[in-house]
Amino acid sequence: MSRGSQxxxxxxxxxxxxxxxxxxxCGQHEAEHCQSCAEACRQCAEECRQLAGAAV
Structure with a gap:
């Protein structure tokens, strides 16, 4: 990102x-660790979308 890669x-x-x-x-499974993983993945996805938007 710092070099402005296409x-x-x-x-x-x-x-x-x-x-x-x-x-x-992960969200399809009731286990607490699966729900924690699902939430972490959702947060990561949102951060990635923000970075993708900033790179455009």
Whole structure:
């Protein structure tokens, strides 16, 4: 990001997709550690989306 790479937005967008998928999968399980993982993934996805938007 600091060098202004043309790939940053795409990489951050892909990271957000992966985190969303992980959060969805983990969110389907009732175990506390799965719910904690799902929340962490959702937060990561949001951060990645923000970075992707900043890179554009």
């Amino acid at each position: 790939f940053v937005a795409g990489i951050c967008g892909l990271c957000a997709e992966a985190c969303d998928a992980c959060g969805t999968e």
